[in-house]
Amino acid sequence: MATKLAILDDYQRVALEMADWSGLPGDVEITVFDDNLADLDAVAERLAPFEILAAMRERTPFPRALFEKLPKLKLLVTTGMRNGAMDMRAAAEHGVTVCGTSGSTESTVEMIWALIQAVVRRIPQEDKATRAGKWQTSVGWTLAGRTLGLVGLGKLGARTAAIANFFNMRVIAWSENLTAERAVECGAELVSKAELFRQSDIVSVHLILSKRSRGLIGADDLALMKPESYLVNTARGPIVDEAALLEVLRDGRIAGAALDVYDQEPLPLDHPLLTLENTIISPHMAYVTEENLTQFHRETVEDIAAWLNGQPIRVLEA
Numbered sequence: 001m002a003t004k005l006a007i008l009d010d011y012q013r014v015a016l017e018m019a020d021w022s023g024l025p026g027d028v029e030i031t032v033f034d035d036n037l038a039d040l041d042a043v044a045e046r047l048a049p050f051e052i053l054a055a056m057r058e059r060t061p062f063p064r065a066l067f068e069k070l071p072k073l074k075l076l077v078t079t080g081m082r083n084g085a086m087d088m089r090a091a092a093e094h095g096v097t098v099c100g101t102s103g104s105t106e107s108t109v110e111m112i113w114a115l116i117q118a119v120v121r122r123i124p125q126e127d128k129a130t131r132a133g134k135w136q137t138s139v140g141w142t143l144a145g146r147t148l149g150l151v152g153l154g155k156l157g158a159r160t161a162a163i164a165n166f167f168n169m170r171v172i173a174w175s176e177n178l179t180a181e182r183a184v185e186c187g188a189e190l191v192s193k194a195e196l197f198r199q200s201d202i203v204s205v206h207l208i209l210s211k212r213s214r215g216l217i218g219a220d221d222l223a224l225m226k227p228e229s230y231l232v233n234t235a236r237g238p239i240v241d242e243a244a245l246l247e248v249l250r251d252g253r254i255a256g257a258a259l260d261v262y263d264q265e266p267l268p269l270d271h272p273l274l275t276l277e278n279t280i281i282s283p284h285m286a287y288v289t290e291e292n293l294t295q296f297h298r299e300t301v302e303d304i305a306a307w308l309n310g311q312p313i314r315v316l317e318a
Contacts, residue, residue: 001027002027002028002029003025003027003028003029003051003052003308004028004029004031004049004050004051004052005024005028005029005030005031005050005051005052005053005054005304006030006031006032006033006046006047006050006052006053006054007030007031007032007033007054008033008047008053008054008055008056008059008060009033009034009035009036009055009056009059009060010032010033010034010056011034011035011036011059012034012288012293013032013034014293015032015054015293015297016030016032018290018293018294018296018297018298019294019297019298019300019301020298020301021301023301023305024301024304024305024308025305025308028052028304028308031050033046036059036060036266037060038264040063040065040066040069041069043060043066044066044069044070047070047073048069048070048072049072050070050072050073051072051073051074051075052073052074052075052076052077052304052307053073053075053076053077054077054300054304055076055077055078055079055083055086056078056079056296057078057079057080057083057287058083058084058085058265059265060085061085061086062076062083062085062086062087062090062091063087063090064087064089064090067087067090067091067093067094067096068090068094070094071094073094073096074095074096074097075096075097075098075099075303075304075307075312076091076096076097076098076099077098077099077100077101077300077303077304078098078099078100078101078316079100079101079103079296079300080100080101080103080296081100081101081102081103081314081316082100082208082316083100083316084208084209084210084236086098088316088317088318089318091318092317092318097307097312097315098315098316099303099306099307099312099313099314099315099316100303100314100316101295101296101299101300101303101314102295102299102314103287103292103295103296104291104292104295105155105156105159106159107286107287107288107289107291107292108156108234108286108287109156109159109160109163111234111260111282111285111286112156112160112204112232112234112286113160113163115232115234115258115260115280115282116143116202116204116230116232116258117143118258118280119202119230119232119256119257119258119280120140120141120143120202120230121140121141122138122140124280125137125138125277126138141201143164143167143168143169144167144168144169145168145169145170146169146170146201146202147169147170147171147172147199147200147201147202148160148161148164148169148170148171148172148200148201148202148204149172149173149174149191149196149197149199149200149202149203149204150171150172150173150174150188150196150204150206151173151174151175151193151196151203151204151205151206151207151216151217151239152173152175152205152206152207152235153173153175153178153182153183153186153188153206154206154207154208156206157173157186157204157206158186160204160206161173161186161187161188162186162187164187165187170189171186171187171188171189172188172189172190172191172195172196172199172200173186173188173189173190173191173196174190174191174192174193174195174196175207176212178190193221194221194224197221197222197224197225198224198225198226200225200226200229201226201228201229201230202229202230202231202232203225203229203230203231203232204231204232204233204234205217205231205232205233205234205235205239205240206234206235207235207236207239208235208236209235209236209238209239213236213239214238214239215238215239215240215241216239216240217239217240217241218241218244219241219244219247219248222241222244222245222248222253222254223248223253225248225253225254226254227252227253227254227255228254228255229254229255230254230255230256230257230258231245231254231256231257231258232257232258232259233257233258233259233260233261234260234261234286235261236261237259237261237262237263237264237265238263242262242263245257246272246273246276249273249276249278249279250276252278255278256278256279256280257278257279257280258279258280258282259273259279259280259281259282260282260283260284260285260286261284262284265283265284266283267281267283299314
């Protein structure tokens with residue numbers, strides 16, 4: 001009898017092209033889904049026949065309630081070595097092996113700077129205006145001399161700081177455990193959380209979503225930002241209080257926001273963020289590059305093959 005494998009949320013329909021899936025044993029039957037289901041019962045009904053699932057990052061959440069509805073599931077492979085949308089303890093309790101893949105942060109760093117440049121130079125707005133027959137409708141910024149505030153100075157934050165220094169920007173940073181020494185090593189200056197929001201021309205978020213970071217940036221923080229300043233978030237949507245962000249954007253209390261992540265993904269078509277002229281909205285695509293997807297899918301195939309051979313690799317623990 002064939003082993004059933006489902007590849008989930010292949011939005012671009014490229015998963016089968018990005019790796020040699022023929023390397024799996026011949027009795028593996030592959031089904032690819034290119035859409036995302038939000039309803040847990042609908043997800044469970046779709047995935048019930050499969051012993052192996054290959055998930056792309058956090059596109060489909062795997063809470064305990066879903067594991068309870070998938071008794072056939074034995075192997076779950078997620079791209080990346082961390083997936084905040086998976087209940088790892090529940091997976092272990094239901095006898096599901098979870099494996100991950102490596103991945104590069106370079107694509108996210110590049111996306112951060114694409115969004116920063118786009119928002120301060122108003123590139124989407126000028127593109128739209130030019131297509132409508134208008135010419136030079138706004139005045140952008142030179143980054144040199146501006147202040148970039150980094151909420152988080154880990155691997156991504158440090159790379160972002162290095163590029164900011166190349167642009168001759170002043171870099172300030174804050175996180176709960178950041179030391180002055182670490183900040184200096186990264187070409188930044190440690191400041192308080194309040195001072196970061198008060199002084200920054202651009203605030204960029206670089207934290208992992210956790211119980212501690214969820215809602216960490218709230219109305220009081222956003223109220224400290226200068227009216228001409230911008231917020232950039234490529235980390236995770238729930239780190240920023242979405243309702244508070246919507247309020248300051250609607251009221252013009254900050255100049256705008258460039259966002260790649262949201263509380264609900266995919267973003268609903270009626271979401272209020274989509275109606276605001278001072279936002280740049282991208283569909284959680286910081287990691288979506290040819291190089292990254294190739295690495296993800298190639299190592300997913302390796303994980304599945306190793307598990308089928310009884311020697312699982314890159315196993316993630318609860």
